[in-house]
Amino acid sequence: MKVLILGGTGVISRCIVEQLLAAGHSPVLFNRGTRKELFREDVEWLIGDKNDADTFQALVRPHRFDVVIDMISFNAADAALTVQTFKDRAGQLIFCSSTAAYRRPFRSIPAREEAEALVDDPAFPYAYHKAEMERYLHTVIEGGEIPVTIIRPSLTFGIGGANMGVLRQNVNIVHRIEADKPLVVFGDGTAPWSFTFAPDTASAFAGAAGNERTYGQSYHATNEDLHIWEDLYLEIGKRIGREPQLVHISSQLLHEANPALFGHLYYEKQYSGLFDNAKIKRDIPSFRNGITLAEGLDMMLRWFGREGHPVDVEKDRLEDRLVETYYRFGDELKSLF
Structure with a gap:
C-alpha cells in the first residue's frame, strides 16, 4: 500500500514509518523535511507546511494514497482540512487523537471506549480540542464521505520524545537521581497508570492501515503493564543503581501555580490511566502492547546516553525551587502544632 503520513518524524510516527517499511508498504512523509536523517531506507517525502492550506492541497493534489495517517491534527479545523483534501484521493483516513480526550473521572476501569464520554470543558485546551476533532470526525463517519479510523494513544514515551516526568524533564530525572536531588511527584504518587512506549503504539496505526474492520471505529492503544506513578521514578533508579528521593506536591496546587505547565496533571494524570x-x-x-516499563526505560536510557542529552538547567532550577517550597511548607506546618 501507498501510505501517506502527515508528520512522520515524531515519537510515534517515526515508528509507524519503520513498521510500514518492514511490512513492505510504501510510506510517503509530509512535513517540513528537516529530519530526513531519521530513516536509512529511501522514503519519499513531500515537503511543506500543513498550516499553509493552499500550498498543502496543491502539493498533494497530483497523488492518490491507499491510506493517509494524520498525526498532526489537533482540532476540528485541522481534521476538516485533511478530510476535504483527501476524501477523493485516499481509501482511508486514520487520525491520531488521545486518551486525554476522555472525560474524567472514568465511568469504567479499565476504561472501555464505548463506556466513556468525550471532554466538553475547554479548561484543558489540548483535551478539549482533540475531543472536538473527534466529534467532527464522527459526523464524517456518519455521512459516509470516506472511511475514518481514530486511534487514541495514552502517554507514550519513545526516542525523540520530551514528555517524561512531572516537568517533562526527561534526562533531568537521571541527573537528579545521580546527584541525590529530590524529584517532584504529583499527589501521593499512587495514581494507577500503564506507561506505553512508541513501538507498541505505532503497531496500532500500522495494523489499522487498510484494515476494513477499523472503518468508522475509535480505539485506544495502550500498555496494560499495571503501575503507579511513583514506579516511573523508582524503576529509573533501579536501572541506574541509585534510589531516588521523591517529594509529593498536590496536583491542584501545581495547577493553580502554573496551569499551562501542570494542566495535564490536574485534568488527566491524577486519575486512573488504565485502559x-x-x-x-x-x-x-x-x-502489540508488551513493552514493559523496565524494557521501555532501558530503551530511553540508552537513547539519553547515545545522544548525550544535556540537562535542562531552567527546569532543574524550577524543580529545586519546588522542592525548597515543599520543605519550607512542611516546616511551617509543623510549627502550627
Whole structure:
C-alpha cells in the first residue's frame, strides 16, 4: 500500500514509518523535511507546511494514497482540512487523537471506549480540542464521505520524545537521581497508570492501515503493564543503581501555580490511566502492547546516553525551587502544632 503520513518524524510516527517499511508498504512523509536523517531506507517525502492550506492541497493534489495517517491534527479545523483534501484521493483516513480526550473521572476501569464520554470543558485546551476533532470526525463517519479510523494513544514515551516526568524533564530525572536531588511527584504518587512506549503504539496505526474492520471505529492503544506513578521514578533508579528521593506536591496546587505547565496533571494524570484493549486486539490482531516499563526505560536510557542529552538547567532550577517550597511548607506546618 501507498501510505501517506502527515508528520512522520515524531515519537510515534517515526515508528509507524519503520513498521510500514518492514511490512513492505510504501510510506510517503509530509512535513517540513528537516529530519530526513531519521530513516536509512529511501522514503519519499513531500515537503511543506500543513498550516499553509493552499500550498498543502496543491502539493498533494497530483497523488492518490491507499491510506493517509494524520498525526498532526489537533482540532476540528485541522481534521476538516485533511478530510476535504483527501476524501477523493485516499481509501482511508486514520487520525491520531488521545486518551486525554476522555472525560474524567472514568465511568469504567479499565476504561472501555464505548463506556466513556468525550471532554466538553475547554479548561484543558489540548483535551478539549482533540475531543472536538473527534466529534467532527464522527459526523464524517456518519455521512459516509470516506472511511475514518481514530486511534487514541495514552502517554507514550519513545526516542525523540520530551514528555517524561512531572516537568517533562526527561534526562533531568537521571541527573537528579545521580546527584541525590529530590524529584517532584504529583499527589501521593499512587495514581494507577500503564506507561506505553512508541513501538507498541505505532503497531496500532500500522495494523489499522487498510484494515476494513477499523472503518468508522475509535480505539485506544495502550500498555496494560499495571503501575503507579511513583514506579516511573523508582524503576529509573533501579536501572541506574541509585534510589531516588521523591517529594509529593498536590496536583491542584501545581495547577493553580502554573496551569499551562501542570494542566495535564490536574485534568488527566491524577486519575486512573488504565485502559481495556479488548476492542483493538479484536480488530487489529497485529497490535502489540508488551513493552514493559523496565524494557521501555532501558530503551530511553540508552537513547539519553547515545545522544548525550544535556540537562535542562531552567527546569532543574524550577524543580529545586519546588522542592525548597515543599520543605519550607512542611516546616511551617509543623510549627502550627
